[in-house]
Amino acid sequence: MKIASLPVPAPLIEYCEEKGITDLYPPQAACVDEGIFSGKSLLVAIPTASGKTLVAELAMHAQVANGGKCLYIVPLRALAGEKFREFSGKGVKVGISTGDLDRRDEFLGANDIIIATSEKVDSLLRNKTPWLRQVTLLVVDEVHLIASPDRGPTLEMVITKLRYRIPNLQVIALSATIGNPKKLADWLGAGLVTSEWRPVDLRQGVFYRGKIHFHQGEREVAEPSKTEDLNLCIDTIEEGGQCLVFVNSRRNAEGFAKRAAAAFKKRVKSPVLEEYAARILESATTDQEKVLAACIATGSAFHHAGLRREFRELIEEGFLKGEIRCISSTPTLAAGLNLPARRVIIRDLLRFSGAEGMAPIPVGEYHQMAGRAGRPHLDPYGEAVMIAKNEQSIEELFERYIDAPAEPVVSQCTRSGALCSHLLSLIATGFATDRKGLSKFLVQTFYGFTHASTKALDTIVNQSLKFLTETEMITEIGDLLQATEYGALVSRLYIDPLSAEAISGAMLEADGYSDRALLQVVCSTSDMPALYLKSKDLQYLEKFLYEHGDDLWQQVPWEDREQFYRSVKTAMLLSDYTDEVPEAIICERYDVGPGDLYAAVTNVTWLIHAAARLAAMFREDLAPAVRELEICTSQGIRRELLPLVRLKGIGRVRARRLFNNGITDPATLQEAGFDRITSILGSGVAKSLFSQFDEKETKERKDDLQGSSELVKKAQTSLFGFGGCDE
C-alpha cells in the first residue's frame, strides 16, 4: 500500500518520502484496512520495530486534519521525549507533559498532539484539565502494561475514565505480542491487528558448547575467551555488529562490561571513544563512574539506573552512533528507548524478586528483549541468543521462551492498595457520587470486562471506602459519596491515601519538629521507594537510633524492624544530602549510584511538598518549617543558605560560595556591592543579580498599589474553596 494514497495531510507524506518510505509495511496496511481512518478503534499487537508508531502517527494526522485532538500515552518519561522529537516538525503542534517536563504547558491544550505518561494524564484528570474533553483520539503505547502490578491499575483507570467521559473516542492501543489480544480488543471496542511480520529477519537461538542452535540451523562461534557470554559478544563485534547483553543485576552488568573491555582492548580504538571517556572522567565522582570511563574507552559499557541520566544518555548516543560496540544492561534498556543491536544476548533468565526468590523472567519480557535484535536497514538480520547450561536445556529454552506465546494481560485492579487511591479520585472528580455510580464505572474497567462476578472487587471497594470514610477523606451521607477538602487535596497531590494518612497522622501527634522526623515518616510510605539494607548498615543505624531514636515521630518497632530500618536509612541519606555532604561520599556511604541519589531526592521533594500542603491543613504551625525543608531538599542545601537561593541565578554552589565569603542574605549581598560580588561569582552573575534588585524595587512599589485587590481575591477563594466539584 502506497503512503501517498493515504488520506493524510501532505507534510507527513512528504516527510516519509524524504526518508525513503513509500510503502506501508504489511501490518500497517492491515491497520488501514481495519479502518483507522474512519475513526475506528484498534488494538495493534505486533512485534517491536514493525512500525507501530507510524500507524499511530497516520491516525493522529488524519484526526488533526479533521479538527481533532490526540492524546498519546507512554509509560516512561524518556519515551515521551523520544516521541516528542519524532512527532515534531511535521506540520502539527506537539506538546509534552510529564512530571519533570512541561514544555509549552500554558498552551498545552492548544496542541494537536499531547504526549504524556499515564500518571500525568491521571493527574490532569484529577485536576479537571478542560482540554482533555476535546480529545478525539487516544493512543496508548505499550498497553500490555495494564498487567504491570504497580502501575497497571493507573493505566487501566485512565483509559476507562477517558472512554467514560468522551463518547465516540477513537482508541488506538499499541502493544507487544500478548496472549489474549482478542479479549483486550473487545474491551476497547476495537478491531484487532496481529502479525509476526518484522522488517528485519529475527533469528532466535540457544547457545551451547560453541554453537548457537537455531530453528533454521546452527552457527559456530569462535572461543577466544574463557567465558561463553563474552565469546558470543566478540563473535558479533568481529563480524562488524553490535551487541546488547541483558543481565539480572547491576553488578553483573558492570562485571560483564569490565570483562568485555579487557577483551576489546586489542581490537577497538577510536578517538570518539577516547573523548567520551574523557567527558565522563571529567564529571565522575564515584569509582563506578571511573570504571565506566575506562570501559567506554575500549567500546564497552554498562547501563543501569544507578548511573546518572547524563551518562546513560551518553551511552545510548554512543551506541546508536555505532561507536560503543557492546552494552551490558539491566532491564533499564529492555523497556526503554529504541536501541537495536545486531545480536542480543539474554544471559540471565532468572531474576531476584523479593518474595519469590529467583524467578524466571516472563515470556513477554524475553520477547521484548529479543525484539531489540536487528537494526532495520542496517543489519542483514538480528539474532537473539540465550545460553544453555546443559544439552537438555537447549530444548527447554526453545519451549519455554522462543516458541512460547506471551502471557495474557490480566487486570491488576484487585491488588492490595491499588484501588484505594483511584476510588478516592473517582469520588473527588465526580465520576461517581454513590456506590451505584462506582459500580457502574468499575464494570467498564478491563477487570469488570473480564470478570463476570465482581465479588473480589466489591470486597476491596468496601474496605477502601471504609478506610476513606474513617480517615475523613470522604463522607457518605445517605447514598451520597463526597470527597472532603482533605480527600480532594490528597487526590490532587497524587499521593496514596495511606501515605497521606501516615504523614498527617504523624504531624498531628507530634509535639516537636525535626527534619529527620519528617523525612523518616515520608520515607516509610509506599510512595517513597526505600533503600535496601546491607549488613554493614545495621551498625550505624543502631547507633543512630540509640542517639536520636526518641526524636523521631515513629517509634522503633519491637519486631520486624527491616522496613523501619530501611526508612531510616533512606532518611539519613537525604538528610546527608541537605547537609551538603558531597555526592561521592553519600554514594559510598550508602552504596548507591548517583542516579539513585538523584531519584531519591526528586521523589522525596515531591512528598515533602505534599507534606507541606497537608501541614497547612492540619498543623499550620509546622507548615513554614516543612516548606523550608522542601526547598532545602530540592536544592541540597542547609537552612543557612535559604535566603540566598531565593535570588534568581543562585543555586547550591553559588550560594555556598557567597556564604563562605560572609554574604549570608540578599541585604548583605547588596551592601557588599557589585565589585565584591564580581570577585566571588564573576561579573556576569553579579550583573544579573544587581539588575534583580532594581526590578524588585519597582515591583514592590507596584504591589503596594495593588495590595487591596489582592486581599479581596484571597477572601473569595476561601469562600468558595470547599470542593468545587463542578467542571
Add this chain to the structure above:
DNA sequence: AGTCTTAGTATGTAGACAGCATGTC
C-alpha cells in the same frame, strides 16, 4: 617466601510514575 589454585562460605539482588512553579554550574 611468594604466587596461584581450590574449596567453602558469606553476601546481596531491576526499574521508576506523580506536585509545583520557573531558571543551575
Add this chain to the structure above:
DNA sequence: CTACATACTAAGACT
C-alpha cells in the same frame, strides 16, 4: 517458602 553468581577467606599446591 523457592536461587544464584560473585567476593571473600583460608588452606593447600606449586614455583
